[in-house]
Amino acid sequence: MRGRPTIYDNKDILEKAQKVFWTKGYTATSLDDLLVAMGIGSGSFYNAFRGGKKELFTKAIQQRREAFNEFKKELSKTDTPVELIKDFFRSIAKADKETHLQGCIIVNTVVEMTFLDEELQQDAVAILKEVEKMFSGAIEKEQKKGTIKNQADPVILGRYLVTLWGGINILRRMYPEKKVLLKQIEMQLDIIS
Numbered sequence: 001m002r003g004r005p006t007i008y009d010n011k012d013i014l015e016k017a018q019k020v021f022w023t024k025g026y027t028a029t030s031l032d033d034l035l036v037a038m039g040i041g042s043g044s045f046y047n048a049f050r051g052g053k054k055e056l057f058t059k060a061i062q063q064r065r066e067a068f069n070e071f072k073k074e075l076s077k078t079d080t081p082v083e084l085i086k087d088f089f090r091s092i093a094k095a096d097k098e099t100h101l102q103g104c105i106i107v108n109t110v111v112e113m114t115f116l117d118e119e120l121q122q123d124a125v126a127i128l129k130e131v132e133k134m135f136s137g138a139i140e141k142e143q144k145k146g147t148i149k150n151q152a153d154p155v156i157l158g159r160y161l162v163t164l165w166g167g168i169n170i171l172r173r174m175y176p177e178k179k180v181l182l183k184q185i186e187m188q189l190d191i192i193s
Helices: 011-025 033-037 040-048 054-076 081-093 096-100 105-113 118-145 153-176 178-192
Strands: none
Touching: 011 033, 011 054, 011 105, 033 054, 033 081, 033 178, 054 081, 054 105, 054 118, 081 153, 081 178, 096 105, 096 153, 105 118, 118 153, 153 178
């Protein structure tokens, strides 16, 4: 006989858990933090996530991968992919103070999990490498069309944008102010003009 049926929306509880992980990090997040945020009991939690907190965290990280995949689709459809990339970075500056202080969950995971959990660290690294490849591909196409003056290796420019992203996620914690961040971002984005 099976237990009680699942009565919650899996996507909804993943988003709630992701917010806790994003704010506190993997290590500092307790099971109680997650249960309270998701509004479920421990029995339901372990029924849905047999791998416990690590499985839940992995699924929360995969939601970010899905968001990047959506961005990749937008990038492939637009006539101005470089402007879309620039707008992505500009949108970071426009976030509220709480979001600035959280940074990026993927970048946070790479930093937190290095020397702690190689599997989780590599999952996050893989996502950043996919984003790097996405940026590099868009830059290469635009270089061939002549819309980007900088003819440096597109792989290096894609990596530069990932470096910018990681740096912004530190800077936004230091200066969670739109004006400061926007000036910094605009200066850095000149490289892909």
